[in-house]
Amino acid sequence: xxxxxxxxxxxxxxxxxxxxxxxxxxxxxxxxxxxxxxxxxxxxxxxxxxxxxxxxxxxxxxxxxxxxxxxxxxxxxxxxxxxxxxxxxxxxxxxxxxxxxxxxxxxxxxxxxxxxxxxxxxxxxxxxxxxxxxxxxxxxxxxxxxxxxxxxxxxxxxxxxxxxxxxxxxxxxxxxxxxxxxxxxxxxxxxxxxxxxxxxxxxxxxxxxxxxxxxxxxxxxxxxxxxxxxxxxxxxxxxxxxxxxxxxxxxxxxxxxxxxxxxxxxxxxxxxxxxxxxxxxxxxxxxxxxxxxxxxxxxxxxxxxxxxxxxxxxxxxxxxxxxxxxxxxxxxxxxxxxxxxxxxxxxxxxxxxxxxxxxxxxxxxxxxxxxxxxxxxxxxxxxxxxxxxxxxxxxxxxxxxxxxxxxxxxxxxxxxxxxxxxxxx
Amino acid sequence: xxxxxxxxxxxxxxxxxxxxxxxxxxxxxxxxxxxxxxxxxxxxxxxxxxxxxxxxxxxxxxxxxxxxxxxxxxxxxxxxxxxxxxxxxxxxxxxxxxxxxxxxxxxxxxxxxxxxxxxxxxxxxxxxxxxxxxxxxxxxxxxxxxxxxxxxxxxxxxxxxxxxxxxxxxxxxxxxxxxxxxxxxxxxxxxxxxxxxxxxxxxxxxxxxxxxxxxxxxxxxxxxxxxxxxxxxxxxxxxxxxxxxxxxxxxxxxxxxxxxxxxxxxxxxxxxxxxxxxxxxxxxxxxxxxxxxxxxxxxxxxxxxxxxxxxxxxxxxxxxxxxxxxxxxxxxxxxxxxxxx
Numbered sequence: 068x069x070x071x072x073x074x075x076x077x078x079x080x081x082x083x084x085x086x087x088x089x090x091x092x093x094x095x096x097x098x099x100x101x102x103x104x105x106x107x108x109x110x111x112x113x114x115x116x117x118x119x120x121x122x123x124x125x126x127x128x129x130x131x132x133x134x135x136x137x138x139x140x141x142x143x144x145x146x147x148x149x150x151x152x153x154x155x156x157x158x159x160x161x162x163x164x165x166x167x168x169x170x171x172x173x174x175x176x177x178x179x180x181x182x183x184x185x186x187x188x189x190x191x192x193x194x195x196x197x198x199x200x201x202x203x204x205x206x207x208x209x210x211x212x213x214x215x216x217x218x219x220x221x222x223x224x225x226x227x228x229x230x231x232x233x234x235x236x237x238x239x240x241x242x243x244x245x246x247x248x249x250x251x252x253x254x255x256x257x258x259x260x261x262x263x264x265x266x267x268x269x270x271x272x273x274x275x276x277x278x279x280x281x282x283x284x285x286x287x288x289x290x291x292x293x294x295x296x297x298x299x300x301x302x303x304x305x306x307x308x309x310x311x312x313x314x315x316x317x318x319x320x321x322x323x324x325x326x327x328x329x330x331x332x333x334x335x336x337x338x339x340x341x342x343x344x345x346x347x348x349x350x351x352x353x354x355x356x357x358x359x360x361x362x363x364x365x366x367x368x369x370x371x372x373x374x375x376x377x378x379x380x381x382x383x384x385x386x387x388x389x390x391x392x393x394x395x396x397x398x399x400x401x402x403x404x405x406x407x408x409x410x411x412x413x414x415x416x417x418x419x420x421x422x423x424x425x426x427x428x429x430x431x432x433x434x435x436x437x438x439x440x441x442x443x444x445x446x447x448x449x450x451x452x453x454x455x456x457x458x459x460x461x462x463x464x465x466x467x468x469x470x471x472x473x474x475x476x477x478x479x480x481x482x483x484x485x486x487x488x489x490x491x492x
Numbered sequence: 493x494x495x496x497x498x499x500x501x502x503x504x505x506x507x508x509x510x511x512x513x514x515x516x517x518x519x520x521x522x523x524x525x526x527x528x529x530x531x532x533x534x535x536x537x538x539x540x541x542x543x544x545x546x547x548x549x550x551x552x553x554x555x556x557x558x559x560x561x562x563x564x565x566x567x568x569x570x571x572x573x574x575x576x577x578x579x580x581x582x583x584x585x586x587x588x589x590x591x592x593x594x595x596x597x598x599x600x601x602x603x604x605x606x607x608x609x610x611x612x613x614x615x616x617x618x619x620x621x622x623x624x625x626x627x628x629x630x631x632x633x634x635x636x637x638x639x640x641x642x643x644x645x646x647x648x649x650x651x652x653x654x655x656x657x658x659x660x661x662x663x664x665x666x667x668x669x670x671x672x673x674x675x676x677x678x679x680x681x682x683x684x685x686x687x688x689x690x691x692x693x694x695x696x697x698x699x700x701x702x703x704x705x706x707x708x709x710x711x712x713x714x715x716x717x718x719x720x721x722x723x724x725x726x727x728x729x730x731x732x733x734x735x736x737x738x739x740x741x742x743x744x745x746x747x748x749x750x751x752x753x754x755x756x757x758x759x760x761x762x763x764x765x766x767x768x769x770x771x772x773x774x775x776x777x778x779x780x781x782x783x784x785x786x787x788x789x790x791x792x793x794x795x796x797x798x799x800x801x802x803x804x805x806x807x808x809x810x811x812x813x814x815x816x817x818x819x820x821x822x823x824x825x826x827x828x829x830x831x832x833x
Binding site: 439 | 583607638646651655684823
């Protein structure tokens with residue numbers, strides 16, 4: 068029986084776009100896309116027209132004009148004579164530094180809390196539950212304000228550190244004193260600590276207006292080389308242990324290759340510490356970490372770590388119980404089981420949601436404006452926007468920068484994610 | 493109307509929505525149709541613009557909003573106050589969120605030109621000063637080298653501060669705060685040694701502090717800060733109405749017309765300028781689209797310029813500002829209204 072014949076050849080009719088299921092979905096998509104593009108172009112056109120009607124131009128020329136304002140925390144050289152573009156860059160670096168340290172500390176704290184929340188110890192487990200629930204259920208802004216107010220209202224003012232002649236004569240002590248052999252001072256403005264300096268520095272090179280300290284780079288390279296040498300020594304020891312069953316003593320070699328060359332370099336460069344000193348209104352010299360930074364970091368870390376703890380807990384619970392039972396049967400202690408068996412497998416579950424926590428933390432740094440931390444939002448989206456009146460340009464540029472930072476973080480984390488995923492062999 | 497609702501849902505930024513809304517017809521027609529003047533004011537600066545114990549806005553700047561509302565709508569209470577910060581005020585005005593901004597805003601070249609605003613008058617001639625705690629032992633701003641200074645963001649004071657320290661070869665650490673209340677909190681907590689803003693604002697802040705006698709305002713005035721009402725470029729008629737509402741208060745002071753005696757003056761005065769101002773002679777009101785009694789109502793709202801000054805920020809109030817530059821030109825000040833003719 069050859070009943071199957073070719074379908075009757077139907078010529079294409081316009082009605083088929085709606086009534087024929089083969090074409091209908093495409094038709095709908097085309098219509099929606101057209102509507103979306105129309106709305107978008109209307110919006111853009113409207114903006115252009117309105118800007119024209121207001122006599123306002125759309126250009127980014129202001130980025131090259133003199134900024135005229137000062138920024139409290141600047142990690143690259145900046146004065147009020149620098150351009151708005153440079154001010155934006157200073158803010159961007161402040162954002163990135165905060166996000167960088169925030170992600171690291173939040174991960175460490177989050178993993179610890181996540182693991183401890185599963186602890187069999189009733190008290191530890193409950194404490195971690197309370198921590199997680201309290202921190203992730205109260206808005207971040209409140210935590211930022213709270214930690215800032217605590218730091219700035221409870222610490223002594225710089226003038227409390229002052230020792231006058233009359234006080235020494237009367238044998239009185241100042242209201243506050245420095246800690247750690249007079250090297251660290253915590254005031255209501257910030258933390259002052261000694262700065263490492265070199266008498267014979269190698270100078271610095273400038274790349275795109277950002278100075279890189281050559282001595283610091285050389286130092287880091289030496290430490291990296293030391294770590295690599297240590298790795299070689301340890302893997303050789305491992306090999307000897309596997310061959311002979313006896314592990315050679317390596318700890319003194321490790322210390323020598325890591326610390327030795329670095330110390331020699333520091334001594335040769337004339338390393339010394341510059342201690343903060345009370346001069347006039349404030350401590351000068353040394354490194355100053357403003358409380359706005361510390362408060363933001365503390366709040367961001369505590370808040371994000373609560374979320375990361377939940378991600379970690381979920382990852383650990385996703386690993387079958389048989390894995391830990393098998394590890395115990397082999398005689399592994401619980402902490403070794405966790406670090407060698409459970410966590411490496413749990414990483415596959417943990418990393419994707421962890422990426423979004425990193426992105427959240429990075430974007431949340433823009434709340435710094437609440438405590439006078441001049442990040443990208445504070446410089447480009449705050450003062451520059453106000454002084455130049457270029458709302459649209461500043462906002463678009465700022466959104467573009469945050470988008471870029473987020474995409475970079477997520478693509479780096481995706482590379483790492485791919486490396487820990489299960490490989491089909 | 494529909495257009496702006498549609499826009500509001502679609503627009504990516506509030507700015508786009510606002511400009512389109514503001515474009516529909518003149519500002520005056522929009523206010524009359526709405527039956528309410530929307531006035532951008534301070535989030536809270538005692539004496540200039542702050543809610544009182546009952547939540548009603550009061551102050552030197554607020555009185556001008558009331559005068560304009562009285563002139564335009566015939567009722568000084570028909571004002572909606574939109575509190576703005578130093579950072580949001582110009583966006584609020586540019587977007588059409590407010591009809592008029594009276595918020596200690598300094599008239600500068602770039603705000604007048606590139607921000608596309610009109611500063612229609614100067615209702616307070618001010619200058620930037622510094623406030624410090626007495627026990628800091630500082631008596632001049634020139635001694636502030638190395639100090640930490642609290643400063644409001646989005647203001648001209650930010651730029652003046654940088655210029656002043658640079659010109660005097662001094663350094664400082666800025667602590668950038670969002671508004672006056674946060675600035676005061678940080679200053680009182682000792683997070684900064686000095687707080688800087690317009691001298692009038694410092695006096696107002698100091699008046700609200702529990703220990704006002706422990707704070708001093710340093711003698712240096714480091715800038716010119718002509719503060720005044722601001723409107724958008726492009727609607728000159730609206731600018732005229734605001735300008736002349738303010739000038740009518742000045743002329744009233746000059747001619748001795750007060751809120752109390754205005755009814756009497758209107759019936760007995762023989763001064764042609766007073767008659768023109770109060771709508772008894774000539775056809776002044778319709779020249780800018782109002783009726784003839786606009787100025788009468790504006791003055792009756794909270795009195796003439798001098799009355800408003802004394803009631804809100806004058807020497808009898810806790811703020812205790814002297815007239816100084818803001819005295820009438822006849823008394824050695826700068827307040828001078830063009831003739832009503």
